Amino acid sequence: MAKKITLPLTDETIKDLKAGDSVLITGSMLTGRDAAHKRLYELLENGEKLPVDIDGEVIYYVGPAPAKPGHAVGPAGPTSSYRMDKYAPALLDRGLKGMIGKGARNQAVIDSMIKNGCVYFAAIGGAAALISNSIKKMETLAYEDLGTEAIYRFYVEDFPAIVAIDSKGNSVLVTKAVNDGKES
């Protein structure tokens, strides 16, 4: 059975979430992918102020398709998370509490998640139309010039995801072939 959770995530909720849990997320989250992450990271490196407050937030790695008339948002499934690995630890140090994407993370991100008490959720890659039905509203927060890669705020209801890596660093992602080393 899926656990219903609300955003912002409390430390209590984060501690309760275990790798493998199915969740339905309700609340508001940020979005951002490659280009926005690069800009946020460069600002942090230069000691400058970020255009959005990420403290306590969850960020969804997504570049939505345009919304058809009558739709709140276009199809919006997750993009591959590993491309954000270079930038993620710096954002977690700044108070980011959760990330939603697809696929594996590197050890530096996992270590930073443990240190900062943070969760990584996997949304189903390629289930963009299904996922977008749980996104009720979106507004642009920053970097409008990046188009689909801008930072948006999504208001979601029962957004389906799975805890892929929990705050202890436990993971349910299969990152190595289970038959490795055996005759194939």
Add this chain to the structure above:
Amino acid sequence: MDIRIIKAAAVTDAVKKLYMDMNYYIGDDIMSALLKAEDGESSPTGKSVLSQIIENDRIAAREEVPLCQDTGMAVLFVEYGERVVIDGGSFEDAVQEGVRRAYIDGYLRKSVVDDPVFDRVNTKDNTPAIIYTTIVPGDKIKILAGCKGFGSENMSAIKMLTPSAGLEGVKKFILDTVKYAGPNPCPPIVVGVGIGGTFEKAAMLAKKATLRPINTDNSDPRYAALEKELLADINAMGFGPAGLGGDNTALGVNIEYFPTHIAGMPVAVNICCHAARHKETEI
């Protein structure tokens, strides 16, 4: 010699329809494979992921929205009949215009940047499309079109194997590429393999292989058997749907081959996700 005149607008309309349709309606080959995978999946998480993918593809078709937000970069393989003359513009422009209209009018995501290294500014209409044209006898234009997302495209690889690597070397490279990709390319995946030719020919064959329906086999029984064997080996890896574990890491393996040089055996692996969008038309 008889020539046949085709209006540029007819080419544009055909290309536009191909791209809108392939993004809204998943092919029967993929849907049947997903249903079969869901039925046989032993991991409860894997089964649930597959049900959600199937549900997603049905929603996309019903609402006529893209089934995945990454509507890719457009690639077209064209067989252009030598007796065809285009009226009212060039063939190239007509195709690009079809792609442009599909991505704008069809609410598809524009994911193309103008320069790969320096500017990376979005072209805002998903052009240019990549067009491979072969001139063939006849008075028809046949278009095989696809649009792959880059989550899976980035997991692709090519290797210039040499003849001594043999069949074992070919298998190992293909399986190693899939292992390296692991949970990232949105499994269950479709694996397109191109063997032979030259460096670029192998890569083009691999791309073309991803556009062949997965319920078809290579016409050479030895390659058909290799497709089946590799599919079983990949599914034994256990990455499973969404990389969360399970029996279904791949839905299909398609191989295309071509004669090659005495010193070489190039192998290209183009990994595609379950959102394997491809469509054909003839004008």
